[in-house]
Amino acid sequence: MSTSTPATFSPEVEAAILAVREDVAALHAELVRYGLVVWTGGNVSGRVPGADLFVIKPSGVSYDELAPENQILCDLDGNVVEGTPGSERSPSSDTAAHAYVYRHMPDVGGVVHTHSTYAVAWAARGEPIPCVITAMADEFGGEIPVGPFAIIGDDSIGRGIVDTLTGHRSRGVLMKSHGPFTIGRDAKDAVKAAVMLEDVARTVHISRQLGAPAGIQSEHIDSLFDRYQNVYGQPSTPGAPA
Numbered sequence: 001m002s003t004s005t006p007a008t009f010s011p012e013v014e015a016a017i018l019a020v021r022e023d024v025a026a027l028h029a030e031l032v033r034y035g036l037v038v039w040t041g042g043n044v045s046g047r048v049p050g051a052d053l054f055v056i057k058p059s060g061v062s063y064d065e066l067a068p069e070n071q072i073l074c075d076l077d078g079n080v081v082e083g084t085p086g087s088e089r090s091p092s093s094d095t096a097a098h099a100y101v102y103r104h105m106p107d108v109g110g111v112v113h114t115h116s117t118y119a120v121a122w123a124a125r126g127e128p129i130p131c132v133i134t135a136m137a138d139e140f141g142g143e144i145p146v147g148p149f150a151i152i153g154d155d156s157i158g159r160g161i162v163d164t165l166t167g168h169r170s171r172g173v174l175m176k177s178h179g180p181f182t183i184g185r186d187a188k189d190a191v192k193a194a195v196m197l198e199d200v201a202r203t204v205h206i207s208r209q210l211g212a213p214a215g216i217q218s219e220h221i222d223s224l225f226d227r228y229q230n231v232y233g234q235p236s237t238p239g240a241p242a
C-alpha cells in the first residue's frame with residue numbers, strides 16, 4: 001500500500017483535470033469510429049490547462065473500457081500522479097513520448113498515436129507523403145514528414161517527434177517503421193489531425209497506383225494553408241468544424 005500523501009489541487013485545476021479526463025476518454029472512441037486503431041493499439045493524451053499535467057489512457061486496456069475515471073494523470077516528466085483515479089494501472093507505453101512533446105512544445109495541448117493502415121504503410125517505407133492534394137495543403141501546409149526509427153518506452157519517440165515537427169507546418173509525423181503521431185492545440189485537434197492524416201495517406205497512395213500525381217505549386221500550397229487556417233469555417237473557430 002502506498003504511504004505517499006495523495007496529490008491535492010486547487011478547485012480550478014481539479015475542474016480542468018476532470019474536463020480533460022472526459023475529453024480524452026471520449027476521443028479514444030473517435031479513433032475506433034474512424035478505423036484508425038485495432039485492439040488496444042494507439043493512444044490519446046491531453047494537457048491540463050493551467051497545470052504541468054496531462055491525461056493519457058492506461059496501457060493495453062480495451063477501448064470499450066475507457067472512461068474518464070480510468071484515464072491516468074501524469075506530470076510532464078511522465079510520472080503517474082499517485083492517489084488519483086486510474087493511478088493503480090500502468091499508463092500508455094507512449095507516456096514518456098507524450099511527456100517529452102509537452103515539455104518541449106508548450107503550445108501543444110494534445111498528442112495522438114494511431115496504427116492507421118495507410119499512414120503506417122507510408123511509415124514502413126520511410127517515405128514522406130508528398131503534398132499533392134488541396135486537403136493536405138489545407139490541413140498540413142505541405143508534406144507529412146518522416147521521423148527517425150525510435151524504440152518504444154522511453155522518450156526516444158518524443159525526441160523524434162519534436163525534432164521533426166519543430167519549425168514544420170505539419171501537425172503529423174510518420175515515425176519510421178512505426179506509424180503516425182499527431183499534435184494539436186488540444187486533444188481533439190490532435191485527433192482531427194490523425195483522422196485527416198490517414199485520409200490523405202490513403203488518397204495519395206491510391207493516386208500513385210494510377211500514375212505520378214501532378215503536384216501543387218508551392219505558392220498555391222501556401223495560399224491554401226493560409227485560407228484554411230485563417231478563413232475557413234466560422235469566424236471564431238478557424239479550421240472548424242470543431
Ligand SMILES: O=C(CO)[C@@H](O)[C@H](O)COP(=O)(O)O
Pocket residue numbers: 040041042043057058059060061091092093094113114152
Ligand atoms: O505502438 C504502440 C507503442 O508505440 C502503441 O500504440 C501500442 O500499440 C498501444 O500501447 P498502449 O498505449 O496501449 O500502451
